Amino acid sequence: MQSASAQEDPTLTREENELVTRTGPDTPSGQLWRRFWLPAMLSSELPAPDCPPIRLRLLSEDLIAFRTTDGRVGAVANNCPHRGASLFFGRNEEQGLRCVYHGWKFDLTGACVDLPNEPVESTTRTGR
Numbered sequence: 001m002q003s004a005s006a007q008e009d010p011t012l013t014r015e016e017n018e019l020v021t022r023t024g025p026d027t028p029s030g031q032l033w034r035r036f037w038l039p040a041m042l043s044s045e046l047p048a049p050d051c052p053p054i055r056l057r058l059l060s061e062d063l064i065a066f067r068t069t070d071g072r073v074g075a076v077a078n079n080c081p082h083r084g085a086s087l088f089f090g091r092n093e094e095q096g097l098r099c100v101y102h103g104w105k106f107d108l109t110g111a112c113v114d115l116p117n118e119p120v121e122s123t124t125r126t127g128r
């Protein structure tokens with residue numbers, strides 16, 4: 001039998017604590033948890049197609065969850081990649097979430113599917 005002084009200290013060090021509790025996308029724990037399905041919300045929180053979106057914080061990321069016109073549920077980053085407006089205030093319409101600031105629209109995967117304020121020849125629109 002070991003004496004109390006010979007036992008290891010069960011308290012995590014500061015570094016160990018940060019290793020297991022930091023869950024951002026660039027952290028070891030965050031990368032581990034992103035390999036699994038995680039329960040994040042109840043389906044009833046998005047009760048109908050094109051209903052208002054809801055805020056969701058998951059693995060240190062602020063997300064916006066929404067239900068599309070055909071009833072599927074997804075989550076995208078909270079901030080619009082254009083100028084950073086919150087997509088929580090977006091309009092959920094016709095299979096996507098439209099940012100209220102300049103009207104860019106995003107599908108369930110987060111892909112931008114409409115840029116109404118960009119000219120047809122814009123490099124933002126064409127990606128070139």
Ligand code: FES
Nearest residue numbers: 080082083099102
């Ligand atoms: S900030 Fe969203 S479209 Fe401009």
